[in-house]
Amino acid sequence: MADINNPPLAWAPNSSAARRARGPTKAAHGSLDTYRGHDETCTQLLELFNISQDNQASMSLVGSRPPPNLDTLPSAYSVAAQCFEQVHYEERVSSNFAQGMLKFHHLHLRLTRWGAALGLDTVDPNTDVRSLAASHPMRKVKWSRENVKTATEGLDSIQELFKDFDKRHDRNTRPGVALADLDTKTRARTEVRLCCAMSAIAIQRRASLLSNHGANILLRETKESAVLIENMTGVIDVLIKSFPHLDDAQASLAQHETSKFLQCGVDFDDLSRFRDGGANQDHLLHNALVEELIKQKTGDAKVVWNIHSYNYGIQTSHIAGGTFRWNSPSD
CATH class of the missing domain: 1.20.120.1020 (Prion-inhibition and propagation, HeLo domain)
Incomplete structure (x- = not known):
């Protein structure tokens, strides 16, 4: 898989690697070098999709040849x-x-x-x-x-x-x-x-x-x-x-x-219904919901996650500022 954040380097006077080593350069508005002082994403995109370095200096970002997809x-x-x-x-x-x-x-x-x-x-x-x-x-x-x-x-x-x-x-x-x-x-x-x-x-x-x-x-x-x-x-x-x-x-x-x-x-009843409808596919939202609901109910409770179990459940026996355990789906 090609990764534009780690493109292959070809060290030559006019190569992208050499230009990056020299740092940002001044250029007319709209050229790639205009943005190089902020971030190299645009340059890397062009490299990834095989747009030659020689054409980059005069290529406007807007309206230039789009990379595939x-x-x-x-x-x-x-x-x-x-x-x-x-x-x-x-x-x-x-x-x-x-x-x-x-x-x-x-x-x-x-x-x-x-x-x-x-x-x-x-x-x-x-x-x-x-x-x-x-x-x-x-x-x-x-x-x-x-x-x-x-x-x-x-x-x-x-x-x-x-x-x-x-x-x-x-x-x-x-x-x-x-x-x-x-x-x-x-x-x-x-x-x-x-x-x-x-x-x-x-x-x-x-x-x-x-x-x-x-x-x-x-x-x-x-x-x-x-x-x-x-x-x-x-x-x-x-x-x-x-x-x-x-x-x-x-x-x-x-x-x-x-x-x-x-x-x-x-509320907890709504959360239970939602858990049954989508917990297996979205542990991020469930974790956030459970933590917030427990905090709302107890004021300050510690949530302990078990991310390796499909045995969903919430233990509320220590409701007053205690420790709660919530079993969340594994990735």
Whole structure:
């Protein structure tokens, strides 16, 4: 796997290695050297995708030849995230389907958390990635041909899964209602509240709305819906692993999600329902939620994590400032 943060060095007077050794140079606005004093990401991107050093001095960042896949990553992310927003439901969600609905919106949350950690949440879908300012979070990402390719293919797969599901959709069924319009008297009101919270957070992590987002689809208690959720889980698992060094950034974002959930009135009962619907695929959010809920209840409690067990549970026998043990899924 090629790593642009450790490119092969070819020591020559005009090589990139020699230029880096000499330090930043002055150049006209818009050239690569303009940004070299801040960060070498742009130079490394050009090296990775075999753009010659001789052409770099006169090449403008905006409008220059885009490297394979990298220039399409922002638009692929926006399309994939927007697909989740097209889903409608029957007006009253059955209690049997509530967990499936919870898993679905949890996938949306995981996707956009990954996108935000990568810096895609503030990038216009039509932006040339190399035109971003050096202060943008994307400059800190360890880009390589392989992880860019894997991520782009994963995002495209999400769109294809939705398209395939739409083709199988029974057009004779009622069009359904949006998540926010679901009947609040349904027995699944806890799940609906959690889904609304996850959807609101996820939508904020998409830079802009694309015009060609397609028609709405109806997700309900069918075999096709279950297959969609299962396949989508596998795709997003692979997508998140395409940039493994983003774990810390995603953990920080999960902490932010926790505060949003608490604003929606999430309690221990809500957490238990959410755990059953998505704990196996998202220990980051669970860890953040449990720590915050225990702190809210005790004021100052120590949380001990067991990350090698699938035996979920919370021990509350020492509720007054004691030590709590929470079993979290292994990676």
